[in-house]
Amino acid sequence: MAESKSVALVFGASGISGWAVTKCALSYPTPKTFDRVIGLTNRPLPLEKSGLPDDPRLELHSGVNLRGSLDEVLSQLQEKVPNLEEVTHVYYLAYSNATAYAVDVMAIKDINEAMTYNAVHAVDRLCKNMKFFVLQTGTNNYGVAVFRFQEHIEINPPLREDNPRIPSPWGDEIFYYAQVDLIKEANKGKSWKWCEVRPDQIVGHVPMPTSMTYVEPLALYLMLYRYVNGPGATVVFPGSYANYIHTYTPSSQDIIARSELYLSLEKPDQAHGEAFNTADNATPAPWTVVWPKMCEYFGLQAKGASPEDKVWKGVEKWWVAHQDDYKNMCKEYDLIPRDIPETTWMFMSAGFTFLGRNRELSLDKIRSVGFTEEFPVAYGYFRVFDHLGQEKIIPSKENWK
Numbered sequence: 001m002a003e004s005k006s007v008a009l010v011f012g013a014s015g016i017s018g019w020a021v022t023k024c025a026l027s028y029p030t031p032k033t034f035d036r037v038i039g040l041t042n043r044p045l046p047l048e049k050s051g052l053p054d055d056p057r058l059e060l061h062s063g064v065n066l067r068g069s070l071d072e073v074l075s076q077l078q079e080k081v082p083n084l085e086e087v088t089h090v091y092y093l094a095y096s097n098a099t100a101y102a103v104d105v106m107a108i109k110d111i112n113e114a115m116t117y118n119a120v121h122a123v124d125r126l127c128k129n130m131k132f133f134v135l136q137t138g139t140n141n142y143g144v145a146v147f148r149f150q151e152h153i154e155i156n157p158p159l160r161e162d163n164p165r166i167p168s169p170w171g172d173e174i175f176y177y178a179q180v181d182l183i184k185e186a187n188k189g190k191s192w193k194w195c196e197v198r199p200d201q202i203v204g205h206v207p208m209p210t211s212m213t214y215v216e217p218l219a220l221y222l223m224l225y226r227y228v229n230g231p232g233a234t235v236v237f238p239g240s241y242a243n244y245i246h247t248y249t250p251s252s253q254d255i256i257a258r259s260e261l262y263l264s265l266e267k268p269d270q271a272h273g274e275a276f277n278t279a280d281n282a283t284p285a286p287w288t289v290v291w292p293k294m295c296e297y298f299g300l301q302a303k304g305a306s307p308e309d310k311v312w313k314g315v316e317k318w319w320v321a322h323q324d325d326y327k328n329m330c331k332e333y334d335l336i337p338r339d340i341p342e343t344t345w346m347f348m349s350a351g352f353t354f355l356g357r358n359r360e361l362s363l364d365k366i367r368s369v370g371f372t373e374e375f376p377v378a379y380g381y382f383r384v385f386d387h388l389g390q391e392k393i394i395p396s397k398e399n400w401k
Contacts (some may be wrong), residue, residue, distance in 0.1 A: 004088075004129075005035040005036070005086055005088070006033055006034050006035060006088050006089065006265075007034060007035055007036040007037075007038065007086045007087045007088050007089070007129075008021075008022075008025045008034045008036070008037045008038065008087075008088075008089045008090075008091065009038045009040065009081075009084075009087045009089070009090045009091070009123065009127065010022045010025070010037070010038065010039050010040060010090075010091045010093060011040050011064075011066070011090070011091065011092045011093060011094040011119050012040070012041070012092070012093035012094035012095060013039030013040055013041050013045065013060065013093075014039075014041045014043070014045045014050075014206065014208055014210070015093060015094070015095065015206065015210060015212070016202055016204040016205070016206055016210065016212065016213060016253050017093040017136055017199075017202065017204070017253060017256055017257070018039070018091070018093035018094070019039075019050075019051070019052070019204075019206045019253070020204060020253035020254055020256065020257040021091045021093060021256075021257040021260060021261065022037060022039040022052060022058070023051075023052055023053065023257070024254060024257040024258055024261060025037045025257075025261060026052075026053055026055050026057065026058060028257075028258055028261055029261065029262065029265060029266065033261075033265065034057060034089075035057060035086075036057050036059060036086065037055075037057055037058050037059070038059045038061065038081060038087070039052070039058070039059065039060045039061070040061055040062075040064045040080075040081075040094075041060065041061070041062045041064070042062065042063070042064065042065050042066070043062055044062040044063075045060050045062060045208060046060075047060055049207065049208060050207060050208065051206065051207030051208075051391070059081075061080040061081050062080075063076060063080060064076045064077060064080060066094055066096075066114075066115035066118050066119055067096065067111060067114070067115060068118070069118075070117070070118050070121055070122065073118040073119070073122045074122050074125065074126065077122055077126060078126065084126045084127055085126070085127065085128045085129060086129060087123065087126075087127035087129065087130055088127075088129050088130060088131045088132070089130075089131060089132050089133075089134075089264050089265070090119075090123050090127065090130060090132070090133045090134065091134045091136075091260060091264075092116065092119055092120075092133065092134065092135050092136065093136050094115055094116075094119065095112060095212075096108070096111045096112055096115060097212060105148075105173045106172070106173055108173070108175065109172075109173050109174075109175035109178065110175075112175045112179070113175050113178040113179060113182070116135070116178075116179045116182060116183070117182050120133065120182060120183055120186045121186060124186055124190065124192075130192045131191075131192055131193065131264075131268065132192060132193050132194065132195075132264040132265075132268050132271075133183065133187075133192060133193070133194040134194070134195060134196075134197060134260045134263070134264050135179055135180065135183060135194065135195070135196045135197070136196075136197050136198075136199070136256070136260065137176035137179065137180070137196055137197070137198050137275075138176070138198055138199055138200070138202075139159070139198060139199070139200045139201070139248075139359055139361065140174055140176065141163075141165075141174065141176050141177075141198055141275070142155060142159045142163055142166075142359065143155065143166040143170070143171060143174065144355065144357060144359045145354075145355065146166065146170060146171065146173060146174065147354045148173075149169075149170040150357070152170045153166055153170055153171075155357050155358070155359055157247065157284075157358050157359055157360045157361075157362075158282075158360050158361060158362035159277070159359060159360070159361050159362060160277075160362045160364070160365070161198070161274070161275045161276065161277060161362075161365050165177055176196075180196055180275075184273075187273075193268050193269070193271070193272035193273070194272065194273065195263050195264070195271040195272060195273065195274050195275070195276065196274070196275040196276070197256065197259060197260050197263065197275075197276050197278055198275060198276065198277050198278065198361070199251030199256045199277075199278050199279065200248055200249045200250060200251045200277075200279050200359070200360070200361050201248055201250050201251065201351075201355075202250075202251055202252075202253060202256065203215055203250045203251065203252045203253065203280070203380040203381055203384060204252065204253030204254075204384065205253075205384045205387055205388065207391060209338060209339070212347060213344065213347075214344075214347065214348045214351055214352075215381060215384045216338070216384070216388060216393065217340050217344055217345070217348060218294070218348075219384070219385050219388050219393075219394055220319075220326075220338060220340065220393070220394065221238075221315055221318075221319060222235065222294070222295065222298045222300060223298060223329070223394040223395065224319070224322060224325060224326055224329060225298075225300065225318075226298050226299060226300055226400075227325060227329045228322055228325050231299040231300070231400075232299065232300070232301060233300055233301065234300070234301040234302075234303050235295055235300045235301070235302065235303065236303045236304075236305075236313065237287060237291050237302070237303065237304050237305045237309075237313075238312060238313045238315045238348075238352055239287070239305060239309075239312060239313070239351075239352030239353060240305060240309050240310050240311060240312070240352065240353050240356060241305040241306060241307050241308070241309045241310070242310075242356030242357075243287065243305070243351075243352050243353060243354075243355055243356045244286070244287045244288060244291070244304055244305035244309075245286055245287070245288055245305075246286060246287075246355065246356050246357055246358050246359070247284035247285075247286045247358040247359070247360045248284065248285065248286070248355075248358070248359050248360055249279035249280065249281065249282065249283075249284060249285060249360045249361045249363075250279065250280055250285055250290075250380055250381075251278055251279045251280060251380075252280050252375055252379075252380030252383065252384075254380075254383070255278060255279070255280050255373060255374070255375060255380070256278055258371075258373055259276070259278040259366060259371050259373070260278075262370075262371045263276060263366075263369070263371070266370070267369045267370065267371075270369050271369065274365075276365055276366040276369075277361040277362060277363055277365065277366060278361075278363070278366055278371075279360075279361050279363060280374055280375040280376075280377075280379070280380050281374045281375060281376065281377055282360075282361075282362070282363040282374075283377060284358075284360040285377045285378065287304075287305075288304060289377060289378070290377070290378050290381065291304065292304075293377075293378040293381075294378065294381055297381075297382060297385055299400070310353075311353055312348070312349035312352050312353045315345075315348075316340070316342075316345040319340065329395075333392075333395040333399060334392065335392050335393065335394065335395065336391070336392050336393055338393055
């Protein structure tokens with residue numbers, strides 16, 4: 001009798017979380033766990049530019065647009081991906097921020113709910129051997145980023161998975177609830193299992209630029225600041241005082257990926273139908289601790305925020321004003337120039353201004369099922385900085401002057 005295959009299908013393989021799951025699945029929990037790892041993207045992601053290993057088990061397929069109709073998604077998947085019936089484990093890490101900078105936040109909810117519906121029902125029909133479906137959501141399950149209604153939402157950390165949902169109308173824009181509900185409905189009477197994984201603020205990087213990141217732009221800013229002002233220069237925290245002192249538990253992309261693979265492969269019965277927080281460490285890591293460590297990495301002196309600091313400090317203006325210096329730095333160190341689009345600066349300014357309430361996660365539940373991997377405080381950032389050096393996005397540390 002032939003040994004059954006394990007095949008991973010990753011929606012959103014070009015994003016920070018999806019990229020990490022695609023990469024980790026080739027080596028974790030063992031280098032032979034999966035016979036195939038299939039990464040799906042909407043836009044093309046050439047292997048040579050993906051930063052993913054050149055592994056014969058890896059497949060990248062683009063042109064699967066989850067914002068179409070279910071029939072269109074079914075057709076695209078069948079056209080693009082061979083032998084879909086072999087898929088055993090599905091990781092849903094797709095996300096659309098198509099209207100993230102518009103006034104209508106409910107449109108984001110509607111788009112992402114429809115995308116999830118299409119993905120779940122498509123794999124339910126086409127992946128006849130599916131064993132497990134993982135949905136990644138986030139800390140906004142607890143209402144931490146419902147900025148319009150913060151005065152109506154009580155947040156008492158450490159946040160636990162059994163906290164009640166934020167009631168209507170305050171929680172109406174949290175599309176995670178709708179995603180979970182539609183998966184529950186689709187799962188009725190089916191043999192496959194599923195779980196939800198909730199990271200906090202994601203620390204990560206993808207070789208192909210994305211607007212939904214803050215670590216790479218921070219690294220570029222701090223590296224250029226050192227280049228312009230010299231090692232030992234003092235650099236001020238770019239956000240508000242509330243953001244500087246609030247507690248949270250950063251979640252590195254590799255920790256998130258490994259926790260999702262662990263739950264789906266090692267503990268499918270215990271994970272089924274459950275939600276799990278995931279983060280680098282249960283110890284809160286406010287910017288009061290992380291900012292000095294981050295600046296020290298770049299050989300800079302850190303200055304914290306002051307109580308009168310209420311807003312984002314406009315780092316992008318400094319960045320734009322020093323583009324000639326950036327070009328010189330790229331030339332001197334043979335770097336790959338990166339553009340930081342306006343949408344990324346908007347994403348960063350929102351994160352460094354509006355996120356100002358304590359929100360650290362309890363990790364008791366995921367520890368109780370045996371996932372104990374963790375990173376020391378700030379280590380996740382250092383890993384990203386090292387990767388950026390290896391990829392020639394910032395100078396490698398050994399080459400700094």
